[in-house]
Each structure stands twice: as structure tokens, then as C-alpha cells.
Amino acid sequence: MFPRIMRFATAAAAAVLVSAGGALAQSEIQAPDLLVKNVTLEVVEIIQKDKDIQKGDRRKVVALIEAKVLPHFNFQSMTSSAVGRNWDKANADQKARLIDEFKTLLVRTYSSALASYSNQKFDFRPLRAKPTDTDVTVNVRILQSGTEPVTIDYDMEKRPAGWKVWDVRVGGISLVANYRTEFDNLIREHGIEGLIKALYAKNSSQGQSPVAGVQKK
Amino acid sequence: MTIKRMLGNLLFALLLAGAAGCATTGSDRRDPFEGFNRSMYSFNDGFDQAIGKPVAGAYRDLLPGPVRTGVRNFFGNIADLCIGANNLLQGKPVDAVTDWARFAINTTVGIFGLIDWASDMGIDKHDEDFGQTFGRWGAGDGAYLVWPFLGSSGVRDSVGLVFDIGLDPVLRHKPVRVRNAMAVLRATGKRADLLDASRILEEAALDKYVFQRDAYLQRRRSLVYDGNPPRAALEVPLAEAAEPVPQPVSEALAAEPLVVRPDPATMEAAVRPLELQASPAASAGG
Numbered sequence: 001m002f003p004r005i006m007r008f009a010t011a012a013a014a015a016v017l018v019s020a021g022g023a024l025a026q027s028e029i030q031a032p033d034l035l036v037k038n039v040t041l042e043v044v045e046i047i048q049k050d051k052d053i054q055k056g057d058r059r060k061v062v063a064l065i066e067a068k069v070l071p072h073f074n075f076q077s078m079t080s081s082a083v084g085r086n087w088d089k090a091n092a093d094q095k096a097r098l099i100d101e102f103k104t105l106l107v108r109t110y111s112s113a114l115a116s117y118s119n120q121k122f123d124f125r126p127l128r129a130k131p132t133d134t135d136v137t138v139n140v141r142i143l144q145s146g147t148e149p150v151t152i153d154y155d156m157e158k159r160p161a162g163w164k165v166w167d168v169r170v171g172g173i174s175l176v177a178n179y180r181t182e183f184d185n186l187i188r189e190h191g192i193e194g195l196i197k198a199l200y201a202k203n204s205s206q207g208q209s210p211v212a213g214v215q216k217k
Numbered sequence: 218m219t220i221k222r223m224l225g226n227l228l229f230a231l232l233l234a235g236a237a238g239c240a241t242t243g244s245d246r247r248d249p250f251e252g253f254n255r256s257m258y259s260f261n262d263g264f265d266q267a268i269g270k271p272v273a274g275a276y277r278d279l280l281p282g283p284v285r286t287g288v289r290n291f292f293g294n295i296a297d298l299c300i301g302a303n304n305l306l307q308g309k310p311v312d313a314v315t316d317w318a319r320f321a322i323n324t325t326v327g328i329f330g331l332i333d334w335a336s337d338m339g340i341d342k343h344d345e346d347f348g349q350t351f352g353r354w355g356a357g358d359g360a361y362l363v364w365p366f367l368g369s370s371g372v373r374d375s376v377g378l379v380f381d382i383g384l385d386p387v388l389r390h391k392p393v394r395v396r397n398a399m400a401v402l403r404a405t406g407k408r409a410d411l412l413d414a415s416r417i418l419e420e421a422a423l424d425k426y427v428f429q430r431d432a433y434l435q436r437r438r439s440l441v442y443d444g445n446p447p448r449a450a451l452e453v454p455l456a457e458a459a460e461p462v463p464q465p466v467s468e469a470l471a472a473e474p475l476v477v478r479p480d481p482a483t484m485e486a487a488v489r490p491l492e493l494q495a496s497p498a499a500s501a502g503g
Contacts, residue, residue: 146286146291172444174435182427
């Protein structure tokens with residue numbers, strides 16, 4: 001009964017796993033659903049084998065995310081979408097700093113999420129898209145005994161360098177949309193610089209905190 | 218607790234909310250009682266920090282995983298009865314039969330629901346409640362509300378909650394002592410399942426109240442549409458949220474559209490700018 005919504009944050013944790021991925025060595029572009037599946041399984045395997053990560057080594061988790069997950073995300077698109085209609089009010093320098101801070105925030109959140117993974121099963125759904133589509137949604141479900149499956153939807157766009165994620169929806173909650181009101185409020189009250197400062201403060205405050213979910217599995 | 222008393226409490230709480238709402242200037246149309254809601258939120262948060270989280274943490278540390286899974290399965294199994302009823306009310310008889318089949322399998326083969334065999338057999342559990350049923354019938358979200366102990370809700374979902382609680386087999390159980398013990402066990406188990414999630418929320422949110430509210434609203438919309446909500450419906454209130462609209466409480470409630478489902482033409486028109494917004498940004502990145 002307690003904040004029901006938090007259950008979906010748990011799923012967000014698992015969602016993150018799904019989005020992690022290996023760097024693309026091949027010249028050929030990997031299909032989006034295959035990309036999500038390969039990356040997910042690879043990252044889960046690394047976590048399960050790495051004793052330091054299980055003990056809560058934040059730096060190692062962040063490094064894992066930077067190596068495997070970040071290359072498959074389009075942070076420019078995610079940031080501009082989260083900032084919304086105020087995006088055009090920011091100058092080039094502000095835009096770059098916004099993208100940087102938002103990226104850091106997401107990586108930190110993701111590192112917590114990754115560490116809370118505890119052997120849930122993944123159900124990779126078949127892709128419902130035409131081969132010519134350049135904007136698709138990859139559906140993954142996380143199965144856990146006694147609760148309904150949690151859906152993770154990756155909105156992905158085809159780019160020259162491969163498929164890139166521009167939004168993640170966990171149990172129907174869009175990550176990008178969920179930041180929109182917060183960002184909007186901050187910009188209205190303190191301007192673009194105020195938002196950048198708030199993000200920076202948030203990111204700096206978490207430096208010492210341990211990774212979530214490491215006490216007991 | 219009888220339904221009558223529940224309704225009485227709800228009415229009292231609504232009046233209270235109304236009184237508090239009058240004194241505040243909400244900047245978000247979806248949340249006219251933000252002042253009241255924020256105070257309820259910090260009350261809940263304080264209770265959670267002092268009691269909810271420590272108890273749930275102890276529960277997770279002391280009980281082995283299989284036991285906690287058994288507790289989750291047991292209460293999830295009981296809940297399948299009402300989930301099935303709601304699916305039937307929503308005009309989804311196949312889903313309803315599936316839910317009751319789950320109950321039949323898990324109660325027998327799964328030993329009183331302790332083992333979730335049905336899920337292993339590929340019969341997925343659903344998430345339905347009366348708030349979703351009313352939403353399916355066309356009721357809009359109504360104003361966002363935060364209740365003490367129960368957390369995020371809305372006008373429609375609060376009415377739904379009265380039915381959810383009134384028909385809850387666990388809360389109708391006699392004797393009262395056993396009922397209370399079961400209710401506490403269920404709540405503890407649920408909170409324990411959310412320990413990781415709540416920590417992630419702390420990390421992710423700049424303003425926990427706003428983050429959780431928006432997540433709740435998105436989540437409920439998604440549930441009402443069984444995972445396929447029209448994206449446009451979400452965009453409208455967010456775009457309007459920027460302008461402060463001071464409104465008397467009664468008008469704010471009346472102004473809430475009862476039906477959120479726009480016709481296909483409106484939806485398409487509303488989705489198009491959204492796609493335009495996403496693509497240029499995406500093509501500029503790399």
C-alpha cells in the first residue's frame with residue numbers, strides 16, 4: 001500500500017540492465033531488439049561475476065555503465081526532450097552543460113539500479129516493426145514471482161552509428177517525461193542557470209553514497 | 218473497518234483537503250491541492266523514515282528470500298480474485314478467467330498461494346483495481362491527492378480505493394487479531410520489495426514530491442489503458458503546467474475533464490508535434 005509507484009522504480013533498476021550494451025565492433029548495424037538483448041545479458045553476466053560490484057563498488061558500476069550502456073543512448077535527444085520548450089532558450093554552452101549534468105545524474109541513478117538486480121528473469125518480446133522503420137520501441141518484460149511482469153519499453157532511433165535509445169519507459173513511466181515538470185519548475189523560478197546549478201548540486205551531493213541494494217539479496 | 222466508516226473517513230479527509238487546498242496556490246493544474254498534498258507527503262515520508270523503512274529493512278535482512286517470496290505470492294494470490302472481478306467489469310472476460318484460473322492453480326497446486334505456479338506456466342498476473350475500472354469507464358484522473366499512509370492517489374483512484382479496501386478479503390478476515398497481523402505482514406512485505414526502488418527514487422529526483430507525483434500520474438494512465446496510453450494525453454497537462462492557474466477549489470475540481478480519451482483525430486494532431494520535437498533533437502545528437 002505504501003507509495004505504490006516505487007515498485008516501478010525497482011523495475012527501473014532492472015530496466016537499466018536491459019539497456020546496457022557492448023561496444024559495437026561490427027560495421028553492420030545490429031537490430032535494435034538484438035542489441036537490447038545482447039547488452040542486457042552481457043551486463044547481467046558481468047554483474048553476477050563481479051564481487052566488487054556486489055559489494056557496492058560504485059566506481060566499478062559507473063565504469064561498466066560508461067563502457068557498455070552510454071554508447072547506446074542519445075543524451076542530446078533525452079536532455080532536449082526533458083527540458084522541453086525551454087531548450088531553445090539555452091545557448092550552446094548551457095546546452096552542453098545541461099547534457100553533461102543530466103547524463104551524470106542518469107548514470108548515478110542507473111548505477112543504483114544496476115546494483116539492485118537480483119536474478120529476475122527477462123522476457124525479450126519480439127520486435128513489432130518493419131525492417132524499414134527508423135523509430136521503434138523495443139519491449140522487454142521483467143518477470144518476478146507473485147507480481148505482474150514489469151514492462152520496459154526502449155524508444156530507439158536509427159542513427160548512422162547504430163540504434164540509439166532516446167527514452168526509456170518503465171511500467172509506462174517515461175523517464176524523459178518524468179523530469180519535464182521538475183525542469184520546467186526550476187527554469188521558471190531560477191532560469192536555465194538555476195537548473196544547471198540544481199543538477200550540479202544534486203550530482204555532487206551523491207559522491208559518497210554507496211550503491212543501492214547491496215546489503216542483502 | 219466497515220465500508221460506511223471508510224466512506225466517512227474519506228469524506229472527512231476530502232473536506233480537510235479542500236480546506237487546505239484553499240490556502241495554497243498550486244502551480245500545476247493537475248495538483249490543485251499541492252499544499253495539502255506536500256504536507257501529507259512529508260508526513261508519510263517521516264513515518265516511512267522512522268518506522269516503515271527500518272521495519273522493512275529488518276524484514277528483508279532477517280527472513281530468507283524464499284520466505285519473502287512466499288509472503289508476496291500468498292497475498293498476490295488473494296488479490297487475483299478482485300483483479301479478475303475488475304477485469305470482468307472492464308469488459309475483459311478472458312483476462313478475468315485467466316486471473317481466476319491463476320487463483321485456482323496457485324491455491325491448490327501452489328499450496329494456498331505460497332508458490333506462484335501459474336506465472337511459471339506462463340499465465341501472467343495482471344494489475345487491476347477499481348480506480349482503473351472507473352478510468353476504463355471514462356472517468357478522468359481528477360485532482361491529484363496524497364493520503365496519509367496510503368500515499369499517492371487522485372479523486373478517481375480514491376473512490377476506487379474505497380471499493381478496493383471494502384472488498385479486500387484480507388481486511389474482511391475474522392478474527393480481527395489475525396486480520397491485523399496479516400495486514401501488517403502484507404504492508405511490510407510490500408515496503409520491503411520497494412526498498413531498492415525508494416533508494417533509486419532518492420537518487421533520481423531533484424524534488425521527490427514532484428518526481429513521485431508525475432510518476433504516479435504516468436503510471437496510472439498507463440494502467441488504465443493496459444500499457445498502451447495515447448501519448449498525447451500526457452503532454453497536454455504538462456505543457457499547461459507552466460502557467461500558474463489560481464482557481465477556487467470547487468472550480469478546479471469541476472474543470473477537470475471527466476473523460477480523458479480524445480478522439481483519434483485529436484490524438485494524431487497532438488502526437489505530431491511531439492514527434493517533430495523529438496526528431497530534430499535526435500538528429501542533432503550523436
